Amino acid sequence: MFGLFKKKDELEPSLLGRLKESVSKTRAAISAAAGNIFLGDRQISPELLKKLETALLSADLGVATTREALEAVREKMDREALRDAGQVKSELKKQLLRIFEAAESSPAAAGAGAAANGDGPRVLFIVGVNGAGKTTSIGKLANRLRQEGRSVLLCAADTFRAAAIEQLEIWAQRNGVEMIKQKSGADPAAVVFDAVTAAKSRGVDAVIVDTAGRLHTKSNLMAELEKMKRTAAKVIPGAPHDVLLVLDATTGQNGLAQARQFTSAVGVTGIILSKLDGTAKGGIVVAITRELGLPIRFVGTGEQIGDLAPFDARTYVDSLFD
Numbered sequence: 001m002f003g004l005f006k007k008k009d010e011l012e013p014s015l016l017g018r019l020k021e022s023v024s025k026t027r028a029a030i031s032a033a034a035g036n037i038f039l040g041d042r043q044i045s046p047e048l049l050k051k052l053e054t055a056l057l058s059a060d061l062g063v064a065t066t067r068e069a070l071e072a073v074r075e076k077m078d079r080e081a082l083r084d085a086g087q088v089k090s091e092l093k094k095q096l097l098r099i100f101e102a103a104e105s106s107p108a109a110a111g112a113g114a115a116a117n118g119d120g121p122r123v124l125f126i127v128g129v130n131g132a133g134k135t136t137s138i139g140k141l142a143n144r145l146r147q148e149g150r151s152v153l154l155c156a157a158d159t160f161r162a163a164a165i166e167q168l169e170i171w172a173q174r175n176g177v178e179m180i181k182q183k184s185g186a187d188p189a190a191v192v193f194d195a196v197t198a199a200k201s202r203g204v205d206a207v208i209v210d211t212a213g214r215l216h217t218k219s220n221l222m223a224e225l226e227k228m229k230r231t232a233a234k235v236i237p238g239a240p241h242d243v244l245l246v247l248d249a250t251t252g253q254n255g256l257a258q259a260r261q262f263t264s265a266v267g268v269t270g271i272i273l274s275k276l277d278g279t280a281k282g283g284i285v286v287a288i289t290r291e292l293g294l295p296i297r298f299v300g301t302g303e304q305i306g307d308l309a310p311f312d313a314r315t316y317v318d319s320l321f322d
Contacts, residue, residue, distance in 0.1 A: 018301040018309045023319040026059050026282030030320060033058045037085050044077060048085060052092070059283030059320070060252045065290045069095040093317050099290045100313035106293045120200040121153070123207045123232050123239035127225065127266060128246035129258055130213030133274030133300060135164065137246050138208050139171030140308035141272075141298070146175055150205040155195035156181035157188040157228060158212040168210050174305060178204075188212065188224060189231040196235040209240070222265040229266070243268050244297060249276040252284050259292055270297035273311075277301050285316060 034055035037048050049070065056066040072095045076082045082091055124141075128134045135158075142152045154172045156179060158164035165181050172179035180195035192209060199207045209232075211225060232239040245268045247255045262268050271292075276282055276299040285296055296311040 015309045016312060016315050018307065019299060019312060019315050020319040022277040022299055022301040022309070023282050023316060025277070025280040027320055029280040030055045030059050030283075044082060044085060044088060048088070049074070052088070056283060058281075060281030060287065061283035062253060062287035062291070065099070065283075065287050068290070089321055093321065096286055096317050096320075097313055099286060100295070100317075103289045103293050103295045106295075120196070120236040120239075121204045121207050122241050123196060123209065123236060124242045124244060125209045125211060125225075125229065125232075125240040125266075126244050126246060126272070127211050127262055127268070128213065130161065132213070132246045132248045132251075134213060134246040135167050135171065135210060136303075137272045137274055137298070137300065137308065138168065138210055139174065140300070140305060142171065142175045142177055142208055143305045144308055145206050146177065151203075152177045152206050152208060153195060153199045153202075153204045154179040155192060155207055155209040157191045157195075158210045159184055159186045159188050159191065160212045164210065164212070189227045192228045192231050193235060196232050196239065200236060219265075222261075225266050242270065244270050244272050245294075246272045246274055247288065249273050249282060249284055249299075250279045252279070252281045253287065255284070256288065256291055259288060259294075263292055263294065268292075268294060270295050272296075272298045272300070272308075274300035277307075283320070285311075 034051050037051050053066060053070060056069070057063070069092060073082065073088055073091050076091055082088055126134055126138050138154065142154060145152050152175065154168055154177060156165045156168045158168070159182065162184060165184065169179055169181070180191060180198055182191050182194070188211070195207055195209065209228070211228065212221060229240055243266055245259060245262050247259055259271070271288060271294055273285060273288070273296055276285070288294070289296060298308050299311050301307045301309050
């Protein structure tokens with residue numbers, strides 16, 4: 001299997017450390033709202049649960065996600081299956097992990113991460129609105145694949161925004177990889193055709209396609225993206241193998257509306273959450289996963305080329321509370 005989505009025991013300790021550090025602002029926000037409710041063997045009380053609710057909402061888990069998790073906690077409390085704050089914390093972690101596990105087994109995620117059937121390169125479409133960190137995430141993703149020993153070709157299919165091709169070319173040069181482009185205003189599907197055809201003939205391992213920063217309200221642009229997908233599939237059956245949506249973690253709940261539209265329109269298979277290190281509302285990770293039923297694949301942990309960490313649910317959940 002293509003080594004893009006690794007399990008926790010396959011990840012370098014340094015990558016897990018970056019993921020933990022990216023949650024530090026969120027952990028501090030939860031701690032500030034919840035106080036020391038998890039210290040020692042403190043007894044459960046309505047005040048404890050109220051503080052916990054406030055803490056989760058402050059971290060941007062969202063009302064629905066917070067309510068669902070705490071209802072499960074209350075149900076066990078009523079049965080006296082939980083006796084102190086430490087057990088409450090353990091149960092809360094369990095409920096959050098359950099949300100991530102459900103997303104990993106969803107139909108959308110099931111096809112993602114599969115190899116490209118040996119008939120050509122793996123094709124990844126990267127989608128998202130302008131300003132979410134899409135082009136930067138592509139550069140970081142190309143670096144990850146290069147570090148794994150994979151050959152990469154970038155496809156400049158964002159032909160609408162004047163500077164998009166030049167920005168992607170800078171990342172291609174930084175990574176030492178080829179890039180296929182046409183002039184500004186060209187048909188994006190034609191660029192995709194050229195890129196996947198070239199990658200197939202050259203034996204390239206992966207093609208990363210940069211798409212225009214489509215606003216989720218512009219149906220004609222969504223239709224254009226569907227055309228690009230059909231074009232890729234004509235050259236390489238099964239392509240694109242992944243459609244990764246880049247969301248800006250700092251936008252919080254506002255990003256959910258965008259994500260829903262992209263998911264319904266273009267068949268997103270996973271999320272790249274950029275700028276997680278820059279927000280105290282990193283609970284949005286849980287809300288996105290629950291609302292969309294999609295796995296978080298990578299998180300942005302900084303601004304350097306290597307600052308893209310594979311997402312690991314247990315590390316993330318532990319980092320929120322420990």
